[in-house]
Amino acid sequence: MKTVTGFASATIGNVACGFDVLGFAIKEPGDEVILTLHEESSSESPVSIKTIHGDGGALPRDPKKNTSSFVVLKFLEYLRNHKGIDFQGHIDLELKKNLPLSSGMGSSAASAAAALIAANELLGGPCTKMELVHFAIEGERVACGSAHADNAAPAMLGNFILIRSYNPLDLITIPPPDQLYCTLAHPHIELRTAYARSVLPRSISLKTATEQWGNVGALISGLLTSDYELIGRALVDVIAEPKRATLIPGFYQVKEAALGAGALGCSIAGSGPSIFAFSSSAATAEKAGTAMRNAFLDIDEHLEADIWVSPVCREGARIL
Template identity: 45%
Template sequence: MKSSVRVFAPATVANVVCGFDILGFAVEAPGDEVLMRRTHKPGVTIRRITGDEGRLPLEASRNTVSASVEFLLQHLGREEVGLEIELHKHMPIGSGLGSSAASTVAGLVAANELLGSPLKPLQLLPFAMQGEELACGSGHADNVAPALLGGFVLIRSYKPLDVVRLPFPTELHCAIVYPAVHVPTRDARQLIRSKVLLKDAVTQWGNVAGLVSGLFLNDLGLIGRSMQDVLIEPVRAMLIPDFYRLRELAHEEGAIGFGISGSGPSVFAFAPDEHRAAAITARLRQHLLSLGINSLGYVSAINAHGPKVLSHELV
């Protein structure tokens, strides 16, 4: 029986410009790690959290990692199990890169491992969504699904939950830049209109269908042409420093497409190779610095495998 396990879960890019709440993909870096141990005392406790600057709660019922693990134990009828959690944040909180999703997924995968893997990854998704609801008020799956399953994911339906893994061009790389500004997810969601014009909806449907088709057809041009958003991006762009200039610069460096990662403030661009993605990242960070804004940059292929068990101990 495993007595402890360490799990890494990846950051994710949700929405992918035109697919609000229904599209997302995982990246290789950054991500979060959870170290989980079996204990003799029943229940879930958080021993410590690093990398969060003291912002995350240690109370089990209020932390997305421990709360989602509690939901899992209740579902399995295993409340007698004792689990102790160490959460190590390696990505910014509130970055638009699925920070809470990565932590939650790492915790659920770790707990499932210590329990003997009774559930398959897809079966863990509802518990991860409960964690997302605790974190940002909405149990959407466009971060937790790709963090849990890896690759590119479409949430076809929420009721009933229907998740589809999509193919993608293996050469596709992602440039991600996180400007050091604060954009709370809850606030960003409140800016979104509850009603849209039919003509705008038709445009959006076409772009979502085009993006999914481009992934299946391995057509980078179609992917890029489809990465347009007439519903959400025009509102959220005002929260991102010099967003439209950043988009221009990304395209000048050869970006296939560009947009906001999740609710922001991170932005991302697709590139045809790692070299181009690195050039885009450097150019965007340089521009932000010229505005007096520090940033973090990441260059990554799409993460096809999702979480990783890094180590474990047996008793």
């Protein structure tokens, strides 16, 4: 037997104005996937789920329906059809689910990326990370019905990732400014991605689209030039945030608290309910986190929120 453990961290999709085209990874928390290779094959499936920790029994144990095992099955299929590697053994999968479900923290993408980096290592590294991204994206289709890359790509590759095109897939890596810190606040509620997508408008005006394009361009410019003030000015979403804010208790109060503590900007993490803020120092990011937690408690004394402060993760998915 051979055992490999993969890790991939939380990611924030959209990054305010970059709906479905921009995302980044933070250093922690993250999911772990432990794969054990057996030489003997199985008559049912080449991958089986041995156990899942931390999901409260919510995730499917069927390898074709669970994101982490599904992407490994697609990876093995790709090796057989495109690399001439016909896998004959059996893989047991153990998932340590450290990210909360339906949180806006890229939970399914982290599981997929961790499983893929482990599977690739287990079989001798036949694929590059860029090749593995394609399978991670397909895992999102299983998780929420939409194969978007703004969580899956940064979970695998790290940094900020701009998705220029989905067909063909064209990903652009943007290294983060050295002093950019993310504060991530996760209130103890769930918000399913499919529902959060359902509230979005099917069409928008040219005026709204133009405003959003301007913010995306400015945000990319700010990241590339380490212009922290510009990053803050550009962190404005005029499409998704106004519709999704009503799904998160006290969103605007929490946002105001982060900005009042000195954060550069603040918006919804992915589809929510988590909220993220950018700061230009670790101290300010910590201060913003305290203010955000207190704002949730001011709204509801029982609404606890977990807070993480982290620089952007440059490494992406890795072997532990």
